[in-house]
Amino acid sequence: MTNTIDSVETEQPVKKPLRITEILLMVMAVVIGSGAYMLSGLGMDQTLDAQYWIQLGVMFALAIAFHIVLRLRAPFADQYIMPLALTLNGLGLAMIHRLDLVPPGTNLANNQLLWTALSIIISMAIVWFIIDYRHMRRFTYVWLLASAILLILPFLPFIGVEIYGARIWVNLGIGSFQPGEVAKLTLAIFFASYLSANRDLILLAGRKLGPLAFPRVQDLGPLVVAWLVAMGVLVFQRDLGSAVLFFGLFMAMIYLATSRLSWIILGLVAVGAGGVIAVNLFPHVEARIDGWLNAFDMDMIYAEHGSHQVVQGLFGLASGGLFGSGLGEGRPDLVFAANSDMIIASFGEELGLVGLAAILLIFFILVTRIMRIGLSARDAFGKLLAAGLGCAMAIQMFVVVGGVLRVIPLTGLTTPFMAAGGSSLLANWMIIGLVLLISHTANRPMLAGPMVNASGAGGGAAVPGQPLEAGER
Amino acid sequence: MSELAITALRFGLLALLWIFVFSVITSQGRSLQIARPARLTRKKKDETASSVSTDTPPPPTRALATQLAITEGPLAGRTIQLGGQPLLIGRAQDAGLVLEDDYASGRHARLFPQGSRWFLEDLGSTNGTFVQGNQLTRTMAIDPGVPVRIGKTVMELKA
Numbered sequence: 001m002t003n004t005i006d007s008v009e010t011e012q013p014v015k016k017p018l019r020i021t022e023i024l025l026m027v028m029a030v031v032i033g034s035g036a037y038m039l040s041g042l043g044m045d046q047t048l049d050a051q052y053w054i055q056l057g058v059m060f061a062l063a064i065a066f067h068i069v070l071r072l073r074a075p076f077a078d079q080y081i082m083p084l085a086l087t088l089n090g091l092g093l094a095m096i097h098r099l100d101l102v103p104p105g106t107n108l109a110n111n112q113l114l115w116t117a118l119s120i121i122i123s124m125a126i127v128w129f130i131i132d133y134r135h136m137r138r139f140t141y142v143w144l145l146a147s148a149i150l151l152i153l154p155f156l157p158f159i160g161v162e163i164y165g166a167r168i169w170v171n172l173g174i175g176s177f178q179p180g181e182v183a184k185l186t187l188a189i190f191f192a193s194y195l196s197a198n199r200d201l202i203l204l205a206g207r208k209l210g211p212l213a214f215p216r217v218q219d220l221g222p223l224v225v226a227w228l229v230a231m232g233v234l235v236f237q238r239d240l241g242s243a244v245l246f247f248g249l250f251m252a253m254i255y256l257a258t259s260r261l262s263w264i265i266l267g268l269v270a271v272g273a274g275g276v277i278a279v280n281l282f283p284h285v286e287a288r289i290d291g292w293l294n295a296f297d298m299d300m301i302y303a304e305h306g307s308h309q310v311v312q313g314l315f316g317l318a319s320g321g322l323f324g325s326g327l328g329e330g331r332p333d334l335v336f337a338a339n340s341d342m343i344i345a346s347f348g349e350e351l352g353l354v355g356l357a358a359i360l361l362i363f364f365i366l367v368t369r370i371m372r373i374g375l376s377a378r379d380a381f382g383k384l385l386a387a388g389l390g391c392a393m394a395i396q397m398f399v400v401v402g403g404v405l406r407v408i409p410l411t412g413l414t415t416p417f418m419a420a421g422g423s424s425l426l427a428n429w430m431i432i433g434l435v436l437l438i439s440h441t442a443n444r445p446m447l448a449g450p451m452v453n454a455s456g457a458g459g460g461a462a463v464p465g466q467p468l469e470a471g472e473r
Numbered sequence: 474m475s476e477l478a479i480t481a482l483r484f485g486l487l488a489l490l491w492i493f494v495f496s497v498i499t500s501q502g503r504s505l506q507i508a509r510p511a512r513l514t515r516k517k518k519d520e521t522a523s524s525v526s527t528d529t530p531p532p533p534t535r536a537l538a539t540q541l542a543i544t545e546g547p548l549a550g551r552t553i554q555l556g557g558q559p560l561l562i563g564r565a566q567d568a569g570l571v572l573e574d575d576y577a578s579g580r581h582a583r584l585f586p587q588g589s590r591w592f593l594e595d596l597g598s599t600n601g602t603f604v605q606g607n608q609l610t611r612t613m614a615i616d617p618g619v620p621v622r623i624g625k626t627v628m629e630l631k632a
Contacts, residue, residue, distance in 0.1 A: 326483040358490040
């Protein structure tokens with residue numbers, strides 16, 4: 001590859017961006033994250049001992065390492081994504097640490113810091129070792145199989161664990177892991193690779209019913225199987241949040257690939273039917289809906305699976321007011337799962353509306369950046385994958401924040417980058433790694449026009465669609 | 474630490490959060506555009522700029538070509554009627570134009586209409602798609618009479 005391009009590139013060397021924006025934002029991200037971490041310690045009357053400085057050092061080292069990896073391997077990648085994710089990660093760590101300090105005391109923050117390091121290192125490895133993300137589309141059905149295995153894992157004897165009525169964890173001996181989080185990523189890769197290969201087929205072959213065009217059954221087959229696998233396992237796992245997320249991802253990606261409104265209508269009909277069946281068939285779903293509609297009912301608040309959690313969270317948000325009580329000054333610990341499912345309520349209470357709005361804006365910008373990468377990607381697979389992952393993050397945030405604010409029933413989904421729990425962190429940082437790769441491929445300069453085969457005639461064909469570049473790879 | 478200092482730090486954190494948000498929003502202003510001039514190296518950009526001024530693309534008043542004629546290869550002499558819909562070209566049996574050619578990939582290229590012109594997109598084929606002898610590196614508008622080669626087959630659009 002390298003020698004093919006030398007003759008052209010030496011005339012006009014491609015300037016590699018210095019990624020200054022990323023450095024500046026990254027420093028701010030670390031200062032915000034670790035500042036909040038220290039502030040929550042101070043608010044809880046701790047002295048700033050070695051632990052706080054170690055946290056700062058680890059976060060800073062991870063950020064620098066990621067920056068160097070990007071500079072070496074993906075210099076044209078988006079410069080905002082890493083600092084945005086790092087800020088959210090740092091704030092999450094701070095809140096988990098703050099809730100650790102409530103007597104009797106836990107030590108989740110150190111665990112979370114360990115998972116942060118591991119996740120960022122794996123994300124760096126993705127950027128470093130995956131030479132071309134487009135190769136992933138060749139293994140379409142491997143990704144489907146991987147998703148199915150990941151979703152079935154919690155049902156296996158010995159390693160599957162049931163926590164709070166949802167069987168979505170596996171015990172790895174060193175800690176529990178939620179494989180469904182990673183399945184989100186593998187399913188998105190499957191949908192992207194299947195739809196990018198079969199888009200035309202799905203679009204063109206099919207029957208028209210009035211203004212709506214419906215696809216042929218055989219074209220839909222693999223997608224329906226994927227959907228059934230996700231849904232079936234989730235019904236049995238009793239994880240409503242993930243079911244909504246997977247279905248939303250599925251709908252978003254089909255719409256992105258075909259831009260057919262009829263799909264959305266089909267999907268909404270399916271979801272409506274599924275919802276009615278679920279409410280009538282599964283008591284826990286009915287209880288959720290009931291607890292959502294009549295949340296402030298006294299009986300409902302004190303019922304066993306009642307609305308205590310969400311109401312407590314709402315009171316927390318209200319007591320936070322505009323500027324919040326300050327880290328360490330409120331009582332977010334009164335809410336059940338204050339450091340995972342309800343971490344948004346904890347932030348609302350201690351940072352106030354002003355702080356929570358900033359956090360939501362950071363999520364919003366992160367999603368727009370990922371969508372932007374989808375727009376600039378040149379290949380259909382990259383486009384679909386980036387946009388699909390962006391949609392998944394947006395849907396997940398809607399389900400989480402909507403649940404906390406009682407816009408929709410509360411479901412147990414994790415807040416990306418913030419909630420305590422390693423699997424969610426790992427999956428989201430893996431997404432960041434992939435998205436950065438896609439954006440590097442999309443943004444790097446590409447020669448347009450006739451290509452010269454410098455290895456001589458018949459010296460091996462250049463791979464079409466693969467941009468040539470100098471230096472790396 | 475004194476109560477006052479902690480309160481100041483609290484508001485400092487909120488301010489820093491918003492400074493972060495605003496610095497991201499203001500600095501990304503330029504990079505949010507979709508058309509990126511950085512896509513072409515400068516040399517190529519000059520070339521395209523000059524070629525645009527000399528031979529402008531045919532006026533959009535021309536109607537969309539309706540036929541694809543095969544001029545060389547095993548299927549030479551055939552013509553394919555084009556509807557207004559994309560055509561998949563390749564060895565795969567579900568392709569719109571099935572090529573019995575070992576040099577063609579399963580899903581080799583895609584021909585699709587946009588406005589009054591047909592565009593050709595290589596779908597990541599192994600041996601490439603050639604327009605007037607040049608390998609296709611990106612989606613390109615194809616005018617009637619321009620030879621397109623895939624493997625042993627050469628075809629061109631007819632109005």
